[in-house]
Amino acid sequence: xxxxxxxxAVSVALGxxxxxxxxxxxxRSYYASWYQQKPGQAPILVIYGKNNRPSGIxxxxxxxxxxxxxxxxxxxxQAEDExxxxxxxxxxxxxxxxxxxxxxKLTVL
Amino acid sequence: xxxxxxSGGGLVQPGGSLRVSCAASGFTFSSYEMNWVRQAPGKGLExxxxxxxxxxxxxxxxxxxxxxxxxxxxxKNSLYLQMNSLRAExxxxxxxxxxxxxxxxxxxxxxxxxxxxxxS
Numbered sequence: 001x002x003x004x005x006x007x008x009a010v011s012v013a014l015g016x017x018x019x020x021x022x023x024x025x026x027x028r029s030y031y032a033s034w035y036q037q038k039p040g041q042a043p044i045l046v047i048y049g050k051n052n053r054p055s056g057i058x059x060x061x062x063x064x065x066x067x068x069x070x071x072x073x074x075x076x077x078q079a080e081d082e083x084x085x086x087x088x089x090x091x092x093x094x095x096x097x098x099x100x101x102x103x104x105k106l107t108v109l
Numbered sequence: 110x111x112x113x114x115x116s117g118g119g120l121v122q123p124g125g126s127l128r129v130s131c132a133a134s135g136f137t138f139s140s141y142e143m144n145w146v147r148q149a150p151g152k153g154l155e156x157x158x159x160x161x162x163x164x165x166x167x168x169x170x171x172x173x174x175x176x177x178x179x180x181x182x183x184x185k186n187s188l189y190l191q192m193n194s195l196r197a198e199x200x201x202x203x204x205x206x207x208x209x210x211x212x213x214x215x216x217x218x219x220x221x222x223x224x225x226x227x228x229s
Contacts, residue, residue, distance in 0.1 A: 030213040035154070042204055042222055043146075043154065048215040086154050088214050096168050098144065098156030098214045 003091050004032075004101035011107040012077045020072045020104045022087030030090045032070035034063060037084045037103075046085075047072055074106075082108045111135040111218045113205050118223030125195050129223050131188040131205030139163075139183035142208035144216060145190050147201035155201070158190065159208070173199075195227045 004024040012018035022032055031050060035043035045054050047063035060075045070089075074081055087101040117129040131143075145157040158179040159168045167179055178191040188205050202224050206216035 033213065033215045035216070037154075042219040043216075044219070045215065045217050048209065048217075049211070049213070054217055084153075088154075088156070088216070090213055096159065097170060098146075098159065098168075100146075100154040100156060103153040 003099045004087050004089060006085075006087060006101040006104045008102065009105045009107065011109055012074070013109050014079060015076055017073065017075045018077055018106065020074075020085050020106065022070045022072075022101045023068055024089065024092065024099075024101075025068055026089050026092040026099065027065060027068050027070050029092075031065060032063070032087045032089045034061075034070075034072045035086045035088065036081075037086065038082075043086065077106075077108050079108050082106055111207070113207065113218055113220035115203060115205055115220040115223035118203065118225045120226045120228065121195055122229050123196060123227055125227070126191070126193045127195065127225060128189060128191045129203050129225065130190075131220055133186045133188065133205075133207075136207075138181075138186040142210050143181065143188045144206045144208055144214075145179060145188075146204045146206050146216070146219075147199075148204070148222070149198070149201045152201075156214070157203070160188070162210075192225070195225075197227050199225065200227045201225060 033048040037043040051063045091097045091099040112134045114132045160179045176194045180189045202222040204222045207218040209215035
């Protein structure tokens with residue numbers, strides 16, 4: 001079982017805004033990072049830290065955090081955003097171990 | 110251009126051993142922490158192991174501790190994962206991932222992965 005909990009599936013209408021959440025006690029101490037993965041491809045980092053986007057990631061992707069919950073928001077979702085999204089952080093043991101959420105399948109309608 | 114290229118995957122019997130490698134290029138490998146992450150077929154991502162830039166600090170997931178060994182050769186710009194006592198549940202695509210290096214996990218570049226299949 002994962003120490004970070006995500007909804008298994010979320011859908012959004014084309015052009016609308018969607019928020020994908022990640023819950024876990026470790027998020028009270030560590031920022032999350034978010035990864036997009038399309039079928040047959042390696043994951044891509046889309047958000048890290050407080051709200052940082054790597055070069056090349058569209059500004060419709062943003063991140064936020066409150067208490068034990070981290071969120072990835074896509075403002076104006078596009079068809080190409082349909083993918084699996086994973087959150088990631090340190091675990092709550094304090095032993096510097098990594099942990100991923102179970103992933104959220106985003107469908108753009 | 111940053112590139113990470115894994116190799117060494119394949120079919121191995123339960124109880125067997127395998128070493129996968131990750132060749133890095135396009136950046137100063139010795140300055141970056143590195144990780145292995147795996148993904149079983151049709152499943153989510155699982156963090157496996159971390160190694161500091163010098164190799165002096167190492168961490169493992171409980172699921173592989175005592176069986177897997179991470180290492181690196183900064184002179185060869187290479188990362189390794191030695192996997193012993195392999196089990197069917199170790200079947201997965203193994204990715205190496207560069208770590209931005211902070212108190213949290215930020216993996217900014219990933220390889221394309223190498224498939225390890227444990228089966229008789």
